[in-house]
Amino acid sequence: MGLEWEVQVRFPSDTPVAGIELNPWVRVNYKGSYVSPPNYALQFAWYREFSTLPKCVEDYVAFQDHASRDSSMTIYGGGLNQEKHGLLNSEGLKIVDGEGKTWIQVGSSRTYTPSEDDINSSLRLVSVAIDDMGIKMSINVFVTTPVIRLPRPYPRHMIVFCSLRKLRNPKCIATPFKEESFRVLSYNILADLYTVSGAYTHCPNWALTWEYRRRNLLNEILSYDADILCLQEVQSDHFKNFFESEFAKVGYSAIYKRKTKEVYSANEYVIDGCATFFRHDRFKIVIKYEVEYDKMALPVIEVLEPDKRNDGLFRLMKDNVALVVILEEKDNGRSQDAARSTICVANTHIHRGSDASDVRLFQVVNLIRGLEKIDSSGIPILICGDMNSLPGSDPHRFLINGEVGCFSEKFRDPLGIHKHLKLSHSMHLLFVEVIANVFSGQCCGC
Template identity: 25%
Template sequence: MADTSAYQRGTGQTFFSQHAQNLHRNLPSRVRSPNNPRIPFRNPETPSPTRSPGSNSPHQYGMFNQNHGHQGHNVMMNGGGHQRYMQMNLGKPFNHNQSHQHHNHAHQQHQEHSGANHSGQYNHQHNLSSGGLSNAQPHFTPGHLQNGTPGSVHSGLSKPVNEHWAEQLQLAQRSREMTQSHSHARNHPSVNKSVVAGTTNGTQKEEPKEERNRPAANRVEDAKANHVWTILDFGGQNLKVLTNSLFNYNFLTKLYVNCNKLTFLPPAVGKLRNLTHLDASLNNLHYLPPELGMLVNLKQLLLFDNQLDSLPYELGSLYQLEMLGIEGNPVPDELKSIIVEQGTTELIKYFRENAPGPDPPPERDWIVLDEISDPSSQESLTALSYNILCDKYCTQTQYGYTPSAALAWDHRKETILAELRERNADVVCLQEIDQESFNDYFRGALAHNDYKGVFWPKSRARTMAEKEAKLVDGCAIFYKNSKYVLLDKQLIDFANTAINRPDMKGEHDIFNRVMPRDDIAVVAFLENRATGTRFIVANVHVFWNPAFTDVKLVQVAILMEQISKFANKWAKFPPCTDKVMFRFTNGDGDEGKEVPDTTQEPGPSQEYSDGAQIPFLLCGDFNSLPNSGIYDLIVQGNLPNSHQDLGSRKYGNFTRDGISHPFSLKSSYSAINELSFTNYTPGFIGVLDYIWYSTNTLQVVGLLGDVDKDYLQRVPGFPNYHFPSDHLALYAQYLVKGRKEKKALVEPDFGQGRERDRR
């Protein structure tokens, strides 16, 4: 393979040989490209690839005269194609040296020339078959040469490379031509205009333009809404280092730092998570930061002509990468052979599947909000809520940045089970757990840890055959069997409840928007065996689509309405008389003495005047941010019918009178202004999951904190080997507040004197 770094800047003299006329006539006709139409020749005497020079042509045997130097144009290399375009309206002229004049080139060429003369804008293309571009695929084969042209002309050519490497070589040659300062900006006048002006006549945004026969890249929505410019070109500036402040521009979609003197890229480059194009070619880079793996939106990463002798495994996260430009680097042969033979996608897959994975993160901090003074005398409980990511949703298409081994259900379910056992919560609420996993794995495995469970699948399971129904996900509640007894359990089917409400019959929005969703909630009514305290535990998974805020709000409104009805019914439940789970028989000790029975006697069942007095935990994946209508409704207890999340939809009493519920609820994590996130993916990082608690009966005293921030610097998203779901587990501890008994008013006795005063 020839050294492509020593490329030719000019094409030298161009002429018609004695065989040129016959040669061109024997070339097969070429289909005109719709993106690059050939301009028809109006002058029959104009030299063209299919005609010999006419008698009136100024130079019968030369397409250009000997001293014809092309000035004011940019040069672009595309493998074997050498294209020139007249650059118009540039701020600075492009001055060529002598090597850019055509009379210094002596390679055998095939020429395409368009235009009636050499003035104005023209296209001039050369397909080189030898010389400095021997890596490029030749346009000619010996079969093309006839009429006495020796076949030995091409005998020294290597075997044509495949399409993967040919594209790599084309881009490499093109990058080597982009040596002028701000070359990309100069060659993209449409980008320049949008950056400088952004409007047309100050009133209307300029329409996206095509670049190099391709549509302009789609900009990230946030960048499009908040920034006029999203592309930055620092090419050809002789930069030796990039300041970290550059990487605060996280709205950038394209960054060009090619043709500089950089020896490294700062780790802060991982902040530019909206980048689709990064060009760091023609520098002196010796290594790449692992943080490049954070840029999962990259389509093109060009690193031509650097000093890279290794590549980080973290590049395996770049599952959308279409071109990794490594030509001109001393990378190991085993890596280069993959990209040469199979392309960028296979090399990225190799990195992803063979990466050792990040080091395990530190344990999440336990945040103490209030000390428990006397654990033996104060009743407490712990609760965990976790969307475990159903197996059928966990695909390589959805989570392409994650190794297949980390996505495998066998690995993930064991990691989930290990965390549940480690937390050892009194109550566990799981979302996206399918019926098969509940019955065949988690119920049996958690039984060894003293758990019993309640599960319902989503409503569509009722319409399916048993084989398909067992793969439908739903919600499950597990509770410590030795501590609690299950008094009642209920399913809330949002769609079925909505269509059966009298006030919603005939509402089109109910049938068109709410009824097609099969989301559910599961509610359990528990009693503490020892203290008699009763609890309501609800677990819900709200509809996911952010465009349906009204549907989410209606689902939560139905949820709170139904729980309120259940709570009022449960407040009148009779005392539980059979709460002893088991009792050990008395036996003899080591000295023959009788061993006393230490089984705690169950306490009497607590009584409640109304449902709002029962301790209440509401867990789940609400698919809603803290600034949503759902959050406001749960915390404030009411929501006006004019709320923006309802829009102009019609949902019976909810949109006529507003929405309300009787509970006093608060997010457990509101004490620390919520977690940094509960859902972590490249496309979204935010809070969607909550554990709400009744403030009149419970007090939160401890919380499981955030994931270590340093660990996240090299992790583009979950799931991975350490976090088996794209959601985090929430875990909190509560104290049960003492009940204030109402005492009967007793009239004070002031003795006989008081009686005399009355008389």
């Protein structure tokens, strides 16, 4: 039976980094299929390649003598395959593999965080599946490349904004807020789901692993000391298990809206979404709205010609979302006109597809259509997100100018979706214009 089952182990990268947790994906399967195995337990042992050999021969002889008196114990790729002897939990144990390399045990959990002592040495993970009777079902041995030192982060080259007075939309009348200013950060953090698509071949695999990126992301985001954070591509399990608790430790409350179509990854269904964080000592939630663009597509699809409706379903039923929240600034002992102490923050991630300019315009138009209702009440509106639209594109011109007018040469609308959209709005979007001017180079030299 032990030959029928196999332990599968997969690492996001085979290059460990000192200080970054190694968290392998481990699964037990019947060979050649996904049939569920009987009840089993997993035991792990981590080893570091031993660079020097003091007492190597003595230790090996002692181990071989012990193994020869117990026929159930063997050396398998440098690891022991019988947990019942407790040797998988013997940190400091030295063993010798078939190539004569010496390994010293450094851990016995599924995860392991390489230390400075591990730098330039390879690591070996021995994973053993054991059934209810304590008998080995299968074993897996995985050897990494040498551990590397944690690199220093590259300095950020930030865009310097010109004075808002130089860029101000003449149609925009700024509404004073309670304090002189507050800081907002919008950041697409790249969901781990999308790092395996092959789109980032310029980046080494170890730098794409979530265990490496999550701490860097957290440190960078916190360094901006923002009052409001709008993050896109926040994976649902990462929000629950990492971001929500980490930001709560430093005074942020959080709301989250996941996309509508989940995928199966690492033994669970996950998807990314938009997360908005705000300092709870400064703001409180008045109300929030969740926007699902695929639901907004149904009325448009229904009015298409019958032979175009299936294509309309395929084209418009994307799972992108937006999260809209109205925040009220806490008084903190000061009195202020309530109308000036609220702000609406919209956080969205618009569809990316290279041939989907009509889809992007559809989603942006519907977002603005909803925000216009809030704008009519006099509440200032801040739109954050990843629009996947360059300056001069039709969604971008719609946001800035309040209308599209003539479509750009790159606009593609095979189903005539634009005919069913209201392509004008009355909102005056100052911050969108700031971004447009920066991207178009008009801030150079400031």
